[in-house]
Amino acid sequence: MIKKNDKVQILAGKDKGKAGKVLQVFRSDNRASVEGLNLLIKHLRPNRKGEKGQRIEFPAPLNMSNLMIICPKCSKATRLNYEVVGEGKNKKKYRVCKKCNQKI
């Protein structure tokens, strides 16, 4: 599961191979936006006559299946394993790097 502020690598699309920080996760759409990547330009119309329209660049959300987390411990793009520690109220689920087996 990718979370906000994770570093991820993009596996498909125009920014394939690039890496960046996750800005926002859209869990219901299974998408996430990544800082500086997959940028789209939105044109805003002028509100009044004589004003110029504005162009705003924003990172369009990418499908999670096209993102791979970069492990902060070993710096490799990796898939995740999950490890559950404790029971009941104290149960905690950790993400574990498949490459170096460290908790992320």
Ligand SMILES: [Zn+2]
């Ligand atoms: Zn690792």
